Amino acid sequence: MKSKIATRLLAALRSRLKRGFGRARILDPCPPEALQSPCVAWVASRRPLTIYSLAGGIVPLGLASALGPRLANRRVNFLVGMSWHMEDRERASVLARQKSQYEQRYPLHKVVLLGSSEAEAAAMSEFTAPVHLINHNIFVDENVFLPSPPQSKAFDAVYVARMTPWKRHELASEIPSAAHIFYREGQLSWPKTLAYHRQMRAIMPGHEFLNKIVGENFEWLSPAEVNGVMNSAHVGLCLSAEEGAMLASMEYLLAGLPIVSTPSRGGREHFFDPDYCMIVPPDPRAVREAVDALKARRIPPDLIRSRTLARVSRERERFMEILRACDPTITEDLHGRADWRDGFFRQVIRWRALPAIEAELALT
Numbered sequence: 001m002k003s004k005i006a007t008r009l010l011a012a013l014r015s016r017l018k019r020g021f022g023r024a025r026i027l028d029p030c031p032p033e034a035l036q037s038p039c040v041a042w043v044a045s046r047r048p049l050t051i052y053s054l055a056g057g058i059v060p061l062g063l064a065s066a067l068g069p070r071l072a073n074r075r076v077n078f079l080v081g082m083s084w085h086m087e088d089r090e091r092a093s094v095l096a097r098q099k100s101q102y103e104q105r106y107p108l109h110k111v112v113l114l115g116s117s118e119a120e121a122a123a124m125s126e127f128t129a130p131v132h133l134i135n136h137n138i139f140v141d142e143n144v145f146l147p148s149p150p151q152s153k154a155f156d157a158v159y160v161a162r163m164t165p166w167k168r169h170e171l172a173s174e175i176p177s178a179a180h181i182f183y184r185e186g187q188l189s190w191p192k193t194l195a196y197h198r199q200m201r202a203i204m205p206g207h208e209f210l211n212k213i214v215g216e217n218f219e220w221l222s223p224a225e226v227n228g229v230m231n232s233a234h235v236g237l238c239l240s241a242e243e244g245a246m247l248a249s250m251e252y253l254l255a256g257l258p259i260v261s262t263p264s265r266g267g268r269e270h271f272f273d274p275d276y277c278m279i280v281p282p283d284p285r286a287v288r289e290a291v292d293a294l295k296a297r298r299i300p301p302d303l304i305r306s307r308t309l310a311r312v313s314r315e316r317e318r319f320m321e322i323l324r325a326c327d328p329t330i331t332e333d334l335h336g337r338a339d340w341r342d343g344f345f346r347q348v349i350r351w352r353a354l355p356a357i358e359a360e361l362a363l364t
Contacts, residue, residue, distance in 0.1 A: 256301020
């Protein structure tokens with residue numbers, strides 16, 4: 001009898017601990033530190049207030065995490081994309097519970113989650129709704145990233161990526177020539193960043209590392225300068241194992257570059273086409289051979305760009321449908337326009353300090 005009682009008590013204790021740990025892992029959807037975090041935010045409409053933003057880090061629900069309490073008495077639709085993949089089932093369940101907690105706290109607010117890949121949308125849909133498949137690379141400006149007039153190519157490949165180990169620059173080491181455009185990883189200390197940068201330069205002496213060191217940072221190249229470098233290369237590289245949708249992958253395609261990628265989570269392959277995109281094992285030799293194969297195909301840049309824009313156009317229209325679902329009159333506030341070429345939707349993916357967003361919403 002004592003043994004059975006002890007077994008039951010132990011099982012109850014384990015269950016209670018498990019529930020307690022589960023609660024501990026569900027962080028506040030509106031943590032105080034969110035007020036210090038830059039955020040992507042695009043005010044799609046003010047009637048009703050409808051805001052697109054990206055989630056990640058200390059803003060698990062994007063701008064809702066930062067400004068939800070300030071907007072508690074207003075009806076607000078928050079459309080939230082993921083800056084880092086949510087394809088992991090456990091992480092998706094945590095996000096769903098944060099969303100539920102938030103919507104209970106602010107009943108006038110509606111949070112709509114947007115996945116950048118089918119796997120991400122499916123993982124989130126298992127635990128919450130509404131969830132839609134909308135890859136946030138649709139917001140890259142095709143008026144900036146585009147093919148240049150025909151020119152000789154200086155590089156076999158180009159890699160636009162933060163200078164951090166998870167970007168796996170070393171997988172490009174067997175490519176004879178490549179241009180690297182890079183930025184500092186904010187979560188990596190400067191000594192570690194510099195050490196990794198020096199290591200990559202040492203193992204790839206034939207490559208060009210274009211960003212100069214300025215203080216404890218790398219210089220920033222303008223989008224037009226990045227587009228120019230892309231047009232001087234044959235192939236764009238995507239070498240990380242997981243991240244978000246990787247804006248650079250869309251920039252490559254709009255500039256007319258074929259792509260060599262490794263298998264990944266995050267949705268960057270969403271707009272890939274097997275005619276000019278190759279996914280290969282994370283091995284330097286496989287990467288080099290794929291670059292050589294795509295170079296040999298001599299795929300017209302305008303073909304890559306036109307096919308990509310056709311796919312993007314369909315996704316943008318679905319995004320507009322989601323906006324209209326929030327409120328049928330929402331396109332009136334958008335002046336009835338859904339023409340993404342006129343600049344109305346440019347630079348949606350723009351990290352901004354919270355005071356600038358508050359000023360736009362007249363909260364200051």
